Amino acid sequence: MNSVIIVSAGRGSRMKADINKQFLKIRDKEVIAHTIDRFYKNKNIGEIIMVVREDEEEFFQENIINKYGYKNIKVAFGGNERQDSVYNGLKQVDEKCKIVLIHDGARPFVTNEIIEKSIKCAKECKSAIVGVPVKDTIKIVNKNNEVCDTPNRSTLWSIQTPQVFDYSLIIKAHEKAKHDKYYGTDDSMLIEYLGHNVKVVEGSYNNIKITTPEDLKIAEEILREN
Ligand SMILES: Nc1ccn([C@@H]2O[C@H](COP(=O)(O)OP(=O)(O)OP(=O)(O)O)[C@@H](O)[C@H]2O)c(=O)n1
Numbered sequence: 767m768n769s770v771i772i773v774s775a776g777r778g779s780r781m782k783a784d785i786n787k788q789f790l791k792i793r794d795k796e797v798i799a800h801t802i803d804r805f806y807k808n809k810n811i812g813e814i815i816m817v818v819r820e821d822e823e824e825f826f827q828e829n830i831i832n833k834y835g836y837k838n839i840k841v842a843f844g845g846n847e848r849q850d851s852v853y854n855g856l857k858q859v860d861e862k863c864k865i866v867l868i869h870d871g872a873r874p875f876v877t878n879e880i881i882e883k884s885i886k887c888a889k890e891c892k893s894a895i896v897g898v899p900v901k902d903t904i905k906i907v908n909k910n911n912e913v914c915d916t917p918n919r920s921t922l923w924s925i926q927t928p929q930v931f932d933y934s935l936i937i938k939a940h941e942k943a944k945h946d947k948y949y950g951t952d953d954s955m956l957i958e959y960l961g962h963n964v965k966v967v968e969g970s971y972n973n974i975k976i977t978t979p980e981d982l983k984i985a986e987e988i989l990r991e992n
Pocket residue numbers: 773774775776777778779780781788817844845846847848849851852870871872873975976977
C-alpha cells in the first residue's frame with residue numbers, strides 16, 4: 767500500500783497572515799484542501815495522514831475535514847521542526863504501507879503525473895524526490911553579501927515534494943537522524959546521511975510552495991490556467 771503524509775503543522779510566519787497559511791484561500795478553497803484533493807482523488811494512494819498543530823486540530827476537523835466531508839483521514843500532531851512533524855506522521859502509517867510519500871501541505875499543485883512518476887521511481891530505487899532544474903544562476907554568498915562561489919548551473923535542481931520512499935528505509939533514516947540530532951531541510955537529506963542514493967524525478971515549475979504573500983497571487987494564476 768502507498769501512504770501519503772501531508773505536513774501542515776508549520777506556523778507560516780513568512781506569510782505574515784493572521785491565520786496559518788494552510789487555511790488561507792486560493793479561489794474560495796483553503797490551501798490545505800486543494801492539497802488534500804490532489805491525493806484524495808488519486809487511485810494510487812491508500813491512506814492519507816495529515817500532520818497538524820495540536821492547537822489547530824479542532825479548527826482543522828471543523829473547517830476542513832467536516833466541511834468537505836473527507837473520510838478516513840488520519841491525523842498526527844506536528845513537532846518543532848518540519849522533520850519532527852514528518853517523523854510523527856511516519857509513526858502513524860499503516861503496517862501494510864510499503865511506499866510512503868511525504869508532501870508539504872503548502873504545495874497545492876502537485877499533479878497525478880508527478881505522483882505516479884515518483885511512486886514508480888521509488889519502487890525501483892527506494893528513494894525518489896521531485897524537482898526542477900534551476901533557471902537562474904545560483905551564488906554562494908557570505909554574511910557580508912560577498913560571492914564566495916558559483917556552482918555549475920547544469921548540476922543544480924530545485925527540490926520540491928512529494929519525496930517518496932520505501933517505508934523501511936525512510937523510518938530508518940529518521941531514527942538515525944533523531945538519534946544523532948541531525949536536521950536536514952528535506953527528507954532526502956536524511957537518506958543521504960544514511961549513505962543511500964536518492965534519485966530525482968522531474969516535476970513542474972507550477973508545483974510551488976505557498977510561502978510568502980506573492981505566492982498566493984501566483985497560485986491564483988496557476989489555478990486559472992488549469
Ligand atoms: N514544524 C513544522 C514546520 C513546517 N511544517 C510544514 O512543512 C511544510 C513546509 O514548510 P514551510 O513552507 O516552511 O511552512 P512554515 O514552517 O509554516 O512557514 P514559515 O517557515 O514561513 O513559518 C508546510 O506545509 C508546513 O506546514 C510542519 O508540518 N511542521
